[in-house]
Amino acid sequence: MTWHIAGATDGAQAFFTWTDRAGLWGARVLEDGTVVNLGGTRIHAQPFIGDHAIGYDGKQFIVAWLRLPINPGGPVTAMASRVARDGTILDPDGFVVAPTDGNATYATVTRDGDGSRVGWISYEHSEQFVYSRVTSTGSPGPVTRDVISNLERNIAQRLPVAISVDGAPKAFCEDNGFYGQTKPILVQGIGPCNEPGAPIRDNGISNARFPGAAYGAGILALGWLEDGSGIVHVKLGDSSAFSLGGSGEELALGFDGTLFHAVWLTKTAPRQLVEQRFAPTGTLIDSAPLSIAPAIGAFAIACPGGRCIVAFQDADGVAAKLLPIADASTVETRIELARNENEETGARVAAGPEDGYLVAWKDNRTDPSARSIYAVRVGVDGTILDSPALSVLATEAQNFAISATARHYVIASSKTWIAPEASAIRLVRIDAATGAVLDAPPIQLQSATIPEEPGISCEASQCLVAWRTTNETYAQRIGDNGIPIDPSPFVVGSSQGRVSVTHDNAGHYLLSWGEFAVRVDAATGSILDSPPLALGDGMGDVFGNASASNGSDFLVTWSRNPNKLLGARITATGNVLDPNGFVVASTWGFSALSTLTIDNYLSCWSEARDGECGIYGGTIGTNGSMVPPNGAPYITVPCDGAYEIFAPAGGGAASHRDGRALLVYDRFGTRTRRIRGQLLGP
Numbered sequence: 001m002t003w004h005i006a007g008a009t010d011g012a013q014a015f016f017t018w019t020d021r022a023g024l025w026g027a028r029v030l031e032d033g034t035v036v037n038l039g040g041t042r043i044h045a046q047p048f049i050g051d052h053a054i055g056y057d058g059k060q061f062i063v064a065w066l067r068l069p070i071n072p073g074g075p076v077t078a079m080a081s082r083v084a085r086d087g088t089i090l091d092p093d094g095f096v097v098a099p100t101d102g103n104a105t106y107a108t109v110t111r112d113g114d115g116s117r118v119g120w121i122s123y124e125h126s127e128q129f130v131y132s133r134v135t136s137t138g139s140p141g142p143v144t145r146d147v148i149s150n151l152e153r154n155i156a157q158r159l160p161v162a163i164s165v166d167g168a169p170k171a172f173c174e175d176n177g178f179y180g181q182t183k184p185i186l187v188q189g190i191g192p193c194n195e196p197g198a199p200i201r202d203n204g205i206s207n208a209r210f211p212g213a214a215y216g217a218g219i220l221a222l223g224w225l226e227d228g229s230g231i232v233h234v235k236l237g238d239s240s241a242f243s244l245g246g247s248g249e250e251l252a253l254g255f256d257g258t259l260f261h262a263v264w265l266t267k268t269a270p271r272q273l274v275e276q277r278f279a280p281t282g283t284l285i286d287s288a289p290l291s292i293a294p295a296i297g298a299f300a301i302a303c304p305g306g307r308c309i310v311a312f313q314d315a316d317g318v319a320a321k322l323l324p325i326a327d328a329s330t331v332e333t334r335i336e337l338a339r340n341e342n343e344e345t346g347a348r349v350a351a352g353p354e355d356g357y358l359v360a361w362k363d364n365r366t367d368p369s370a371r372s373i374y375a376v377r378v379g380v381d382g383t384i385l386d387s388p389a390l391s392v393l394a395t396e397a398q399n400f401a402i403s404a405t406a407r408h409y410v411i412a413s414s415k416t417w418i419a420p421e422a423s424a425i426r427l428v429r430i431d432a433a434t435g436a437v438l439d440a441p442p443i444q445l446q447s448a449t450i451p452e453e454p455g456i457s458c459e460a461s462q463c464l465v466a467w468r469t470t471n472e473t474y475a476q477r478i479g480d481n482g483i484p485i486d487p488s489p490f491v492v493g494s495s496q497g498r499v500s501v502t503h504d505n506a507g508h509y510l511l512s513w514g515e516f517a518v519r520v521d522a523a524t525g526s527i528l529d530s531p532p533l534a535l536g537d538g539m540g541d542v543f544g545n546a547s548a549s550n551g552s553d554f555l556v557t558w559s560r561n562p563n564k565l566l567g568a569r570i571t572a573t574g575n576v577l578d579p580n581g582f583v584v585a586s587t588w589g590f591s592a593l594s595t596l597t598i599d600n601y602l603s604c605w606s607e608a609r610d611g612e613c614g615i616y617g618g619t620i621g622t623n624g625s626m627v628p629p630n631g632a633p634y635i636t637v638p639c640d641g642a643y644e645i646f647a648p649a650g651g652g653a654a655s656h657r658d659g660r661a662l663l664v665y666d667r668f669g670t671r672t673r674r675i676r677g678q679l680l681g682p
Helices: none
Strands: 004-009 013-020 022-029 043-045 049-054 061-067 079-082 095-100 104-112 115-122 130-134 140-145 153-165 168-179 185-192 208-216 217-227 231-236 243-257 260-266 272-278 290-295 301-302 309-312 317-322 335-339 342-349 356-363 373-379 390-394 396-402 408-415 424-431 443-446 450-459 462-468 472-479 488-492 502-504 507-512 518-520 541-547 554-560 564-570 582-585 591-595 599-607 612-621 626-638 653-657 662-667 671-678
Touching: 004 309, 004 462, 013 049, 013 301, 013 309, 013 317, 013 335, 022 049, 022 168, 022 335, 043 061, 043 079, 049 115, 049 309, 061 104, 061 115, 061 140, 061 507, 079 104, 079 115, 079 301, 095 130, 095 653, 104 153, 115 153, 115 290, 130 168, 185 208, 185 671, 208 260, 208 507, 217 260, 231 260, 243 272, 243 301, 260 301, 272 309, 272 541, 290 309, 290 317, 342 662, 342 671, 356 662, 356 671, 373 396, 373 408, 390 408, 390 424, 408 450, 408 462, 424 462, 443 472, 462 507, 472 507, 488 507, 488 518, 502 599, 507 541, 507 554, 518 591, 554 591, 554 599, 582 599, 582 612, 582 626, 599 626, 599 662, 626 662, 626 671
Parallel strands: 004 049, 004 301, 049 104, 208 243, 342 653, 396 450, 450 502, 502 541, 541 591, 591 653
Antiparallel strands: 004 013, 013 022, 022 043, 049 061, 061 079, 079 095, 104 115, 115 130, 130 140, 153 168, 168 185, 208 217, 217 231, 231 243, 243 260, 260 272, 272 290, 301 309, 309 317, 317 335, 342 356, 356 373, 373 390, 396 408, 408 424, 424 443, 450 462, 462 472, 472 488, 502 507, 507 518, 541 554, 554 564, 564 582, 591 599, 599 612, 612 626, 653 662, 662 671
């Protein structure tokens, strides 16, 4: 799956870059549409890449990106690499432009004399645009923080677009905040990033989002989308703004030497990438937008010579098209830049009623956004029993969880990007003995608001499914036949992250989220703890909840920033044995928890430690002791970016059977991501 696309030109060719789960890639496209390096050349192998951008400094291309921390909670680093016009990567490892003290987003690159200006939005400075000048030799300068005094303008800035205007770098931002101390009126619009004396209320652009900009024929074209409606507007220089013939969700502008091109992604389904051309005088060349191609999301425009080229993500990969010149009105055929590779992410595993496990994951083979679910049964010796994999859900799977009754595996999934009136949790049962998928279409549990991040735990003849919404956590019991036992979902508590569900085989379910837990009577559905049990002191950021039971008591683990994986034991009667939790490991990240025996639990998590990236873990006794202290490596590789290991969906999924556990995780290969498994125990 492609996350972001950027483009630039040296005048003779376009250079498009994109990020996916295997790193940062680039491909050069000539003015006639010839792709110089089909499939792309990897610029950087580090998969922890946030927003990126590309520019041309007169000698070479500069690609800049925001490197995300390997461990959650760490600082973001602004990085860059120079790429020669012939495609040679001059800085294969990249170089540090500037470390940040916290979060940063929305990278930009634009020419600045004989160098480049690399910019980004700094959250450590109240969402303000900052930048560093990088020379053509790759030497970064100090970070310039043109943060305007709050007495003059208290504006949060986002989505910067940077261009060169007669050799001078210019950046424009989406602004959202309060203008002036004497006129506290909430405004939103487009304006120059951090330039005193040019507040957005004075340039005629308000109620605006998603800026786009291009410069040509001595005229600056600034475009934006109207907030809410998405109507596309353009302003040429100091002239009045005018509207184009459509509405969109993102916008980019280019100039081919004669005409300006506005490209946007339509709001309504099926989503299309469209464009509309206009002259420097403001005359519309196209009475209505021209269709470019069906597209998924990311796109960019670059205009070498006298031709504009747009690169975009579609169902088959990353592609490009030549946009029509002045005397034409037909968008030319698709040009392939890179083809989608099959990706497997977000694995889950459950021990089943037969001798084995079910491993399920999200996949992009039928949904290019990696939102379909596939599964295989795995024997106790690690043998895969289903080939090809079982198709469980074809599309729209966001988060999911697995458990098993006496006969069936049960997968609970939430949908993605849906309207509240269509929201639901979807259930699919799989026959544990034969692998037959029993529910097509899936069983739907209706929710009053959009449900997210379901959890599920099953006893022999029923399951408890739970999920969170914006404000509350819900649950509902379901029979092994797929029929709801409770006529409607019931509220179990507030919403503070993903909910984990387990049971003790003695008539109790335990639901836990954040630093709270609630027991539910399996026979009646009654909530046994009101208010919920408090596991921690509520201090710090908390996420990554996991839970398990040894048949009599419960164990819950959760991560808290900074750098603590905590645990708490809870008795069947609701007594919290470890108020404020005990330390499982000195890390902050996603974790998984499973029962090994009546005396031991298995805890595992993803972490970068001493240059090794992978999954660490250990056993937790019923007395709350961690062996070994702080955990030991289960599966690791050097943190070189090419073969990163990730514990999926948060930290690794593990399930047990008679003292053994199957640990499943995501691992990057050269270009894509695959699900791997490892048996632990005797």
